[in-house]
Amino acid sequence: MFTAPPEDSIDRSGGLRPAGVGSAGSASPWWRDAVIYQIYVRSFLDSTGDGIGDLAGVRAGLPYVSKLGVDGIWLSPFYPSPQRDHGYDVADYKAVDPVYGDLDEFALLVADAHRLGLKVVLDIVPNHCSSEHPWFREALAAAPGSEARALFHFADGKGEHGELPPNNWRAMFGGPAWSRVEEADGTPGQWYMHLFTPEQPDLNWRDPRVAPYFDEVLRFWLDQGVDGFRIDVAAGLFHHPDLPDSDDPGADERTRDSVNPLAWNQPEVHGVWRRWRAVCESYTAVDGQDRLLVGEVSVPTAAEQAAYVRPDELHQAFFFHLLSAPWNPDAFRKVIGEALRDIAGTGSTVTWVLNNHDQVRTVTRYGSDNSAAGAARARAAALLMLALPGAAYIYQGEELGLPEVDLPDEALTDPIFLRTGSRQYVRDGCRVPLPWSGHASPFGFTGADSTARPWLPQPGWFADHTTDRALNDTDSFWHLYRNGLALRRDFHLRGDATLRWLETPPDVLAFVRGDGLVCAVNFGGQDVPAPVPGTPLLASAPSPAGVLPGNAAAWWAADPPGAV
Known part of the structure; x- marks a missing residue:
């Protein structure tokens, strides 16, 4: 039986604000200076006792999030999926995986969030789908050159018998970006592209059927009442049409290649974001409520990122340069100045982040030389981020000062580790389920009478970082974030882009x-x-x-x- 978080860990009053109205009463679009709390659903709160977080758990924890003082939540993917990349391999874009709940539970979550004045932003994955998606299953069964295969990037291999990949591109998660299929007659056949894992085939956005399909996906969830979308791999989707070899394919099997200009940041992608913006604007025209598009745009410079947030494209794009800046004032001033010059110059606002579900936690990242200094720097960086002009995103657990968890190899589930054997880019350490209460695992993450263990093991030192302890300690990270968010509103920093x-x-x-x-x-x-x-x-x-x-x-x- 599910046990809700302790009463002193959540605020049942919720600090109510009317949905759609900024805390400072500004008429400016809500997204321009919103602070959004990122929820990694698998690791937030488990309502069923199976060791995996779910939508009912998110709903139970909403008052806690609201009390922090944020404007909305971003939910990681909860769609039906074989979970080879924990939901970023989507098998059905218009449903809920039973492990997380169902559409009725999602409707309750949206209603409760809006009652608490919280916006709801969904994660959408348009660059690739799951190898279990009906489209890809049909493509595998179809012949080379078929319409079914045209929805993906199928190509003949090189070499005398087609035994070599079509080009030398590398996958982000290790190894070649191509896998060979077995044809219906049992012979080795064509290859298909996957810039992440073989279980995540890339969609071919040059095929005219793909864009209308995702229009339907957007409308489906907008009709469920969501307030926007976080777009995974927003600089992807299109690749060079000739698929030539790359001059920088990656050094070896353990290199995470994210800079291949032939695979990313192609000019055609901007047409997709104009199309998606038009879909969102069509809903705004009916009820006057802005819908948000925020992109995961991994490009080298602020100037390149600015192209994605022009007035008819994405509303926001995560500015990762602050996250990656070394701890020194010159580096921070440089990246802040570039962002305000190039991105805010488009009429958008900068979208600041210090952490997310793919990064080493801030306390650990800043404390490579000294753990105490890491915690102090993470607290200082939080105040800096909240004082900057624009929007900000807070990853769950940052408000608790959680360090990265050093998991043993046998506990790791990240496909990066499973494909490469390297721990260098492994993301499990920042995804360990949150500690809510108590002195031992599962720390209130799952019901006290559950025999299931959390899907990733929680260390004993999580007892020092539980939410109930943080709420009762006025010197905690949690209170620093809450007080900073309150002062941010009091000083009318929202909507004022000056610095x-x-x-x-x-x-x-x-x-x-x-x-x-x-x-x-x-x-x-x-x-x-x-x-x-x-x-x-x-x-x-x-x-x-x-x-x-x-x-x-x-x-x-x-x-x-x-x-x-």
Whole structure:
């Protein structure tokens, strides 16, 4: 039997806000400065006792999310799937996998989220589907040159007997980007492309049947009441039509190749986002409510990303350069400046992220040299991100200060590890189910009477990071995020894209926002004089008046001289 999170871990009142209305009462579209909480459904909360999170678990945890003060939730894929990549291999785009619930449960989730003033954003995967999708199963049964195979990238191999892949492209998750099929007569046949795993064949977006199919998918979920879509691999979809060899195919089987210009960021993809924007606008025209398109756009520069958020394309694109910036003020100032210049210059807003389900958790990433420093830097980075102009996304568990979990090889499920044997890019460590309460696994993630273990093992030290403990500790990460989100609204930072840099010592980055809010970050390890007199309104570490500690950030209400 499912046990809801402890009463002191959730707020049943929910901090209600009318759906569709920003906290500051702004008439600006809600997505421009929204803060969205990313829920990895498998690892959020398990309502059935099978060790896997589900939609009913998400619904039970919504008051906790609402109390944090965010504007909406982004749900990882919950569609029917063989789960070879935990849902990013979709077998049916218009249904719910029974392991997560059903459409009735999803309807209840949307209704509860909207009652709490939370938007609901779904993850959609248009670059590839599952090898169990009916289209691909039909393609395997069909002959070379058939209409069924035209929906994918089937090609004859090279070599005397077609025994070599059609080109030298590498898969993102290791190995060649091609797999050979056995034809109906039992002989080795054509090859098909998969830029991730063989269980995720790439769709051929040049075929005229693919775009209308995804129009139907969008409309299906919009009719269920969703408020937008996060688009997986948004710089993908189209590949060079001739499929030539790449000059940079990847060094070996353990190289994660994400820079092949022949496979990514082709100009035709922008037509898809214009089409999807038109679908969303058709719903807005009926009820006046904006629907969001936010893309996972992995491109080398802010200027290239800006092309995806032009007024008739995506509303947002995740700006990963902040996430990947090393911990020093020059790097942060550079990427922030480029984003505000190139992306905000399109009329969109920058969409900031420090972590997601594919990245090493922030505490660990910033603490490679010192674990205590990692936690301090993660707290400081959180205040920095929340002070920046634009939107922001928070990955579940970041508000608890969770470090990365170092799992043993036998526990790993990531297809990157299964295909390569390398732990370098393995993502399981940031996907371990959340700890809600108690002193031992399952930490309230699943019902107390369940005998099933969480799908990834939780370490004993999770006891120091449970939600009930975080809510009761006013110095916790959770309270830092909650207070930062509240002050972000109070200072009308929402909708104000201005930022003025301040003159600072070498290790310090400081700027002015909105109605005179100053944010300063000390990237060094030693205390320095604060750039603003007086005690800060909010700080990531104890900060006496006139002092900014090392690896700390603080906010003040002031309009100091020296802006540049």
